Amino acid sequence: xxxxxxxxxxxxxxxxxxxxxxxxxxxxxxxxxxxxxxxxxxxxxxxxxxxxxxxxxxxxxxxxxxxxxxxxxxxxxxxxxxxxxxxxxxxxxxxxxxxxxxxxxxxx
Amino acid sequence: xxxxxxxxxxxxxxxxxxxxxxxxxxxxxxxxxxxxxxxxxxxxxxxxxxxxxxxxxxxxxxxxxxxxxxxxxxxxxxxxxxxxxxxxxxxxxxxxxxxxxxxxxxxxxxxxxxx
Numbered sequence: 571x572x573x574x575x576x577x578x579x580x581x582x583x584x585x586x587x588x589x590x591x592x593x594x595x596x597x598x599x600x601x602x603x604x605x606x607x608x609x610x611x612x613x614x615x616x617x618x619x620x621x622x623x624x625x626x627x628x629x630x631x632x633x634x635x636x637x638x639x640x641x642x643x644x645x646x647x648x649x650x651x652x653x654x655x656x657x658x659x660x661x662x663x664x665x666x667x668x669x670x671x672x673x674x675x676x677x678x
Numbered sequence: 679x680x681x682x683x684x685x686x687x688x689x690x691x692x693x694x695x696x697x698x699x700x701x702x703x704x705x706x707x708x709x710x711x712x713x714x715x716x717x718x719x720x721x722x723x724x725x726x727x728x729x730x731x732x733x734x735x736x737x738x739x740x741x742x743x744x745x746x747x748x749x750x751x752x753x754x755x756x757x758x759x760x761x762x763x764x765x766x767x768x769x770x771x772x773x774x775x776x777x778x779x780x781x782x783x784x785x786x787x788x789x790x791x792x793x
Contacts, residue, residue, distance in 0.1 A: 600778050611767050613721070613784040656721065664711070664734040664777045665723035 572596055572661045576669035583676045589644040591672045593657035600662045602640045604631050607654040607671065616642070616655075647676045680704045682785035684770050690791045691760055699755045699788045701770030710753045711771040711782065712745065714738070721769070726777060727753065760792045 574595045583589055595602065604616040617624050617631040619640070624631050628647075633640040644651055652675050658666040683702045691697050703710050712724040726733040727745055744756045753772075757764055770785040 601780075603782070605784075610786075611715075611789070612786040613769060615781050615783060618781045658721070660778055662778055664709075664726035665736060666713075666721075666777075666782070667723075668721040670720050 572598065572659065572667050574657055574659045574667050574669040576657055576672050578672060579670065581672055581674045583647050583674070585648060585676055585678050587647050587676070589647050589651075589674065589676075591642045591655050591657075591674070593640045593642070593669055595638050595640070595657075595659045595667075597638065598661050599638070599659045601660040602633055603658040603660065603666060604640075604642050605656040605658060607656060609653065613656075644674075649676045649678055652676050682770055682772055682783050684768075684785035684788050686788060687786065688789045688791070690793065693762060693792055694759050697757050697760055697790065699757075699768050699770075699790070701753045701755070701785055702751050703753055703770065703772030704774075704783055705751070707772035707774050707783070709733070709773045709775070709777055710745075710747070711773075711777070712755045713769045713771065713784075714766040715769065715787075716763075716766045724755070724768075757790075760790075762792050765790055765792045 577592045601620045603618050606614045628645045630643040654671040656671045658668045685700045710727040715721045725735040725739045742758045746754050767787045769787045771782040773780045773782045
């Protein structure tokens with residue numbers, strides 16, 4: 571069964587802290603997506619990766635194919651980073667399989 | 679920057695009524711999707727659409743649901759006879775190329791409330 575699991579479910583941090591959110595998935599993934607869901611509900615695509623590492627500003631996403639694991643890192647976190655972060659796997663079909671999300675709150 | 683738009687932002691309807699949720703995908707995109715998120719739960723795939731036909735659908739997407747691209751810009755999701763359990767946030771998404779290994783761009787969502 572194609573599954574995507576995330577940890578932690580909830581995360582609180584002080585401003586400037588380095589944050590890591592983890593995602594593990596079952597075999598057969600063709601790509602792994604990281605998404606951000608704002609408090610109002612809208613979803614923004616952050617990264618799509620199938621190998622290695624990608625960086626955009628203070629966000630870094632890595633994937634380890636052998637370990638079936640991906641991480642999203644936020645450097646120098648800021649209260650505006652507060653959101654739900656979701657990983658989703660593409661398993662050689664059209665549909666994305668979503669994780670449950672990690673609710674991040676960054677306090678000043 | 680091009681974006682996916684959805685209307686309405688919030689729809690309230692009575693059980694048994696038909697609703698149509700509208701989406702305008704990014705103009706040069708070829709693949710279109712509907713997802714839903716019941717409050718407090720994961721986002722779930724409903725259907726993908728390419729070349730004017732359904733490409734893939736989930737077990738959720740039963741005969742009560744249909745999708746259509748009535749013209750060159752709109753992509754619609756119709757629920758024929760709404761049930762209480764259809765209350766959810768519905769997201770439209772589009773991608774330029776095949777969904778396998780390509781980024782999908784999401785709309786802001788339509789919150790459907792069935793009373």
